Amino acid sequence: MLLAAVREKRRRVKLVAIKYKGGKCMICGYRKYAGALDLHHVGRKVFGIGDSGYTRSWDDIRNELRKCVLLCANCHREVEGGITRAPRLRQSREKLWKIR
Template identity: 50%
Template sequence: MSQGRLGASHHGTETLAEVDAVAPRVCVERATLSALVEEGLSIRQIAERLDRSPTSVRHWLRRYGLKTDGRRGRRPVNEAERDGPQDARATCPHHGLTLHRWFDDRGYRCLRCRSMYVANRRREIKATLVEEAGGCCAVCGYSRCLRALSFHHVDPTTKAFGIALYGSARSLARAREEARKCVLLCSNCHAEVEAGVTSV
């Protein structure tokens, strides 16, 4: 059998060359991936969270030198049993002694890890939407700061939710659907459009 560039055979094992060939170009942030690993999620579970394929997740895990371990994080404290309190203080591998909360599908999880994951996920979704919308203000071309760009609904009657407030907390598919109703504007142009000074 032929050898991959890392010397791995094709007996059921992907070589890094094969992974690189199919891995998406959109980067997965290390902090996001690290937080999911610390939660003790499997590669398949991480893939579902990130809307990526397991192959893509393996690629970025290898790139960052991270490894999953399904046994980690399932029971951070021995005294925190299923019938115990919903919240418990326990040691997180990433944040040290901090508050954990029980989730029926995953057991106790560090709340700071979850918060970090959500924040990173929201930034990733907004970055994707901004890039797909052209990457700059449709009026003046501003593009320096992602936070200064927002989505303006061309027809307010079609608005299902505000992307700035709720869109990045939803699935990428739903956020994309809503973004198609919008035009990308910088903060200044958005204010002028809302005030009727500028039109789009």
């Protein structure tokens, strides 16, 4: 039961993070399935959002998200493989999100 609760919380954190980062791949615009969207760290990584999102506050998660760009799985693999360049971070408007 606890594992199901952790899984559900991580899923909700990811959905809010995707929405916060614009909801689509910054390279190709893909937006069909949240499970195919990844957060790519451009700045120095303090923690993996998917790994530790359950125990982090929204402020900590948001600070980490500011160093990430949203990419689809295919574009993310191309960036990691050196085929495609990662987009630069854009300064986005501050959004007030609360995770309960």
